[in-house]
Amino acid sequence: MKRAAIKPIYISMGMFAVLVGAFTAGDGNFLSAYNAQTILNAVAILLAVGLGQTCVIMTGGIDLSVGSIMSLVSVVFMLVIGRLGAWAFPFVLVVGLASGALNGVIVSRLRIPSFIGTLGTQGILLSLAYLLSASPLSVPENSYGVVDIVNGQVGPIKSVWMIGLATFMVFFVLQRFTRIGRGIIYIGANERMSYLSGLDIDKARLVSFAMSGLGAAIAGIVLSSTLYSGYPSIGGVYVLNSIAVVVVGGTAMTGGAGGMLNTLVGALIMGILNNGMTVVGIDVYAQQVFLGILVIVAVAVTFDRTKLAIIK
Amino acid sequence: MSEAILELRGISKSFPGVAALKSVDLRVDRNEILGLVGENGAGKSTLMKVVIGFYRADEGKYLLRGEEVALGGPDDAIRAGVGMVFQEGCMVPNLSVMDNLFLANERGFARGPLIDRKRMAEAARAQLEEVGLGSLDPRTSVGGLPASRKQMIEIARLLWLSKLYGSENPVLILDEPTTVLQESETEMLFRILGELKKRASIIFISHRLEEVVSLSDRIVVLKDGVVVSDLERGKADVPSIERLMVGHELAAEHYRETMQAGPRGVVALSVRDLSLSGKFEGFSLDLREGEIVGLVGLLGSGKEDVCRCLGGSEAPSSGSISIRGRVSRFSSPKDAIAAGIGVIPIDRRNEGLATSLDVASNINLLVLSRMRRGPFLSPALERKSALKWISECMIKTPSPQTACATLSGGNQQKVVIAKWLAAEAGILVLDHPTRGIDVGAKDEIYRRIRELSAAGLSIIVMCDTLEEDIGLSDRILVMKDGRTVREIPCPRGGKPTPLDVIGYVV
């Protein structure tokens, strides 16, 4: 298990170094303190949603609804923050968990492929977000303090990074040191064998989707907090980004290999890539082209073809 | 004397650790039905795979119609007029009969870019007539047809393809065709084959020796990768064939018979009238601690399904299973495992292990709950457990972190066994435990089985050969067509010979 994770991770780390070098050469501002802060802020968000997506991808599935969950969470967050104050945080985390659980129930109980199931729920959740508020919501004036919990800093360390780190620790511990996390790995590696060995496949799948919802929720909270607003289209671009973060980090879509550490590297790479491309002056949509190609290449490299006899 | 249409001379084929075919000579004459018999593992399927070009022989010559050929694959074979029909049928279920018949070869019916379906249907009807299916509408969907029809359609396809490629006297290989047929359908099949004999040759593989004897012009008996006999019609009867199939016995020590401990203690597993509709019925067994019971039977006997029910992956239609007196209902493998039953599957790589994961993860799969410190898993405890079982089961691996994919078959099997032992399974179901394992490792597995039985585990085993079943077990249950037909004791020092047993099996 560790062996499989190490090789791609070295590749990713190498990429990371190369990118930093390239972008710095392209524009000296890249390594400025301000820019580094901007990058790390973005990384925190990418990391949160990516860690969640990692759980699902490790079971061999995919979660196309993470963007919608982020959007829903951002809207709900803005709506309840006035009334619940700091309790808004746990409240929306539960919303994220519930959304993820919905995905899990649909995929595992109805036994339909995850990409279709989450395609369906993505529509449902987005609808919900729009129903709650079609137009952008801003943070109510008296709740600035709450939001600044996220935006603030303790000493020189920004809260956002600590949240990112804390999220990473939670997911890392889950993957490495809990039975359910281990179950996710077993199922991704060989679902048939796991079933015959008595592992509860449905439960593991449910948990993986719930964790994805949690990750998306955390990302949504951070994003809305930094923007001081929430709106239904906020999460749109994060589906692509979350998948990119996972596969670029070296986790295989076939499941059972890779992990949270890979996603951490992947988030750093994506953060740098996104920021670097903007700094160097590459068009936002040209960036999308690169991302698409990057995802295809990363998947092609990490895909375990021995696992699937027929590639559909 | 009719000229040989197909000849194999000195064909040898080996796989890592196993010599499947040793200098086999096989001749198929024009217009004859050749019966091919042999036990499981005798080499029949390997031989046929060489004939249809799926395997390349390591040594030897392959002649078709007097000329040496080198087949690049099954397509070449079919073009040369040699094809195999599998009992499950090889047809795309959502297409029609005629679509399947002419699949990938519709050029003859094309009018521009379109297919002339009327002409296709006519040609289909003509071809189907040859196999007695003249009344079948070629536009029917294959999916709903019974196995007997599907087989015939496949035969029709092979005949048509050989006509298309101009190969005279095609060779049709039928692999256990009668297993899926009713008696009336079998009669019809034999009638058709009798007709087809006039312009084709047929290799008929079957375990049903009476059928083979009545249908074949010649019978070839294969044992341990060698042709032991080539009998003309009239010179062979069922008993003599049985004798040839099983041949000599191996030394008692091969299966560590001296270590055979025999049943002791209480009844660990009690099965009463277990049935699974369509597969088996009325299976009963009282398995005591330390006892090894072998389930013997051909494909279709139901023994694999019995084991699946015991393992929880299939729910029986009726009957009961009790573990140490407590009646249990298995609705999934989890229940069976909780009851202490462990199944070591025939397909290690896909059902026994996660080959991409390391040895330690595979061994500890079932016992992670014991490796916790507080709410979290402790890598130290995991490592300790892995090392313990690696040494106990003598698994040869560079480290607990090595990926299972790199281990040899024998060591992989040991990892699977270790997994269940770690989970303290009291009852083990071993499905072909030594399949694909070299001789040295086999011995280690036999020893292990003896040790486990001595320690009080109850074991149900299904082996590759009758010999192995008899050698390992305290008694064997012979199953045929879903029922237990005979129980034969195999005590230490008083083992029956495979010959004694085979009569009940086939």
Place this chain on the structure above:
Amino acid sequence: MSDTIGSRGGMGAGIGTALARARVSSFISRGMNGQLVALAIVLAICAIGTGGMSLSPKNLQTILSLAGIPLVICLGIHQVVLVGAMDLSTEGVISLCAVVAGFLIKNPLTKYDLGFWAVPLAAAIGGLAGLVNGLVNTKIRMPSFIATLGLGWVAQGLAVVASRGNSIKMLDPSFQLFTNGNLLEVPNTIIVALVLGAILFAIQRRTRLGTYMYAIGGDEALARQAGIKVDRVKIAVFAITGCVYALAAILLISRLASSNPRAGKDLMFPAMTAVAVGGVSLSGGIGGALNAVFGTLIVTVLNNGMVLMKISPYVQNAVNGIVLIVAVALTIDRKKIGIIK
């Protein structure tokens, strides 16, 4: 030797098995029985909900005109599903073709005024995109859903880069006239779609390519064994689908005489739903152009009905999502797909 997913124990198996059995009954079949019934039910519900307004001649015409472009898209996607693959690049490729066509038809930004010739050229671009999809799927051996997902993003990005994010006005009036016009009271778009449907139907039922498509969808391993050049067929199917997307793009931009790089937005979801509702099984080998037609009709009637009943557009999205999930759950062959990931 593998047990069906449905035979696993627990509540999940209950629903899964029940759905598997329901699937076998009428919703999936060569015939259109299930679809006809579903269409009738949906029409009835909408008629009741709107007090009969949904069945007025004017509204029926509206339904037909609404269904045209989604039907074209659905006809594109369903072919890929038929061979057992998936195409998630729809939105990106349509956007790209829209931009390309926008530049080729008389417009204020470039000097091209190719009129009708923009159609085959745009189709070439769409076909090229489909070709790439097919190549990545068959030669690089990447599962189609991620390959097409990635390519869709690439295409979308290219569309925006090429157009610099701006809309392109269409100065050639003939396109708009055609697309918004009728022939004997029937909207031209639906006629185009039905003609396309007829062509694809003919391909599926009457040509070798069609037979091979069904064979591959039915059992890819067997098809390969029989000698069918599976890779070539798949690539061809992806390419044809790409051309179909281009057609949809042109119809789209002709409506409002303006092309924009987000032309494909939100188009895949209803088309995918139409595919599933029409009875084209995600496991492949079952269904055809007729299913696409019915599926699109059902989805269009449903959405039109919801609009007439003044149901919020956001609820409509949710309803579509639920319909998609249910339709897939009913029509998928779980034994074939094996492990559900």
